[in-house]
């Protein structure tokens with residue numbers, strides 16, 4: 001068997017040098033700005049134009065790589081915040097379907113990709129196409145991006161401690 005995964009994978013998966021653990025709970029990550037800060041997770045709206053409404057929800061508790069690593073209380077907190085964020089995205093973007101993915105093949109710290117799929121999608125029956133290609137995408141225009149952030153923050157506002 002020829003190993004294809006990085007030689008330090010097991011160490012990274014166990015949390016060694018984890019960039020998500022060391023970044024704390026920033027307002028901004030390279031992918032975009034935070035629009036939700038929950039008890040145990042932070043959600044960020046992707047800044048580029050690959051898919052409207054594409055968000056990332058990062059688990060902000062102790063280092064874990066998998067949903068199955070969470071204890072029942074942690075799992076309840078993470079999934080309830082995930083559903084809250086999903087509802088806000090559904091309300092604002094009105095997708096045909098929401099795709100949720102817990103991947104972590106390059107960053108093994110628990111996070112969920114939340115990808116709205118729209119009725120004019122180029123590959124409706126398939127996983128998100130943009131995830132299969134390596135390319136740089138232009139950023140969303142600043143005004144448009146700020147409007148989307150505001151809308152998401154507003155719909156999550158009742159217990160939103162940021163801003």
Ligand SMILES: [Zn+2]
Nearest residue numbers: 018021063109
């Ligand atoms: Zn971590």
